[in-house]
Structures are given as C-alpha cells and as structure tokens.
Amino acid sequence: MKINKKQKAVLKSYARGVLVSFLTFLASNQLGLEPAVAVVVAALAGPAVRALDKSDSAYGIGASEK
Numbered sequence: 001m002k003i004n005k006k007q008k009a010v011l012k013s014y015a016r017g018v019l020v021s022f023l024t025f026l027a028s029n030q031l032g033l034e035p036a037v038a039v040v041v042a043a044l045a046g047p048a049v050r051a052l053d054k055s056d057s058a059y060g061i062g063a064s065e066k
Contacts, residue, residue, distance in 0.1 A: 013050075020046045 020042060028038035050059055
C-alpha cells in the first residue's frame with residue numbers, strides 16, 4: 001500500500017492529536033490538574049505542537065509567508 005502526501009498529512013495530524021490528548025490525560029492524572037486547566041492545556045498544546053513542526057508547510061515554522 002502506497003501512501004500519498006495527503007494521506008500522510010492526515011495520519012500525521014491524527015497521531016499528533018492522539019499524542020497531545022494522551023499527554024494531557026497523563027498530566028491531568030499525575031499532576032492533579034483541575035479538569036478545566038487540563039482542557040486549556042489540551043487546547044493550547046495541539047496548535048503549539050503543529051506550529052513547532054518544521055515540515056508543516058501550511059502552518060508550522062517552515063510555512064512560507066505570502
């Protein structure tokens with residue numbers, strides 16, 4: 001099975017979302033964060049991780065300015 005660029009981007013986005021959700025879940029349980037704080041952390045962490053991705057040409061640090 002060959003994966004094209006669009007499918008690869010979708011899988012990468014999904015994996016990033018799962019990872020951020022999992023890390024937020026762990027942080028809320030291990031650190032005893034209030035649910036509202038955990039939601040804010042999750043809401044900010046996803047876009048932050050995408051912005052730091054140099055290979056994301058649409059949104060990340062490597063995005064071209066027009």
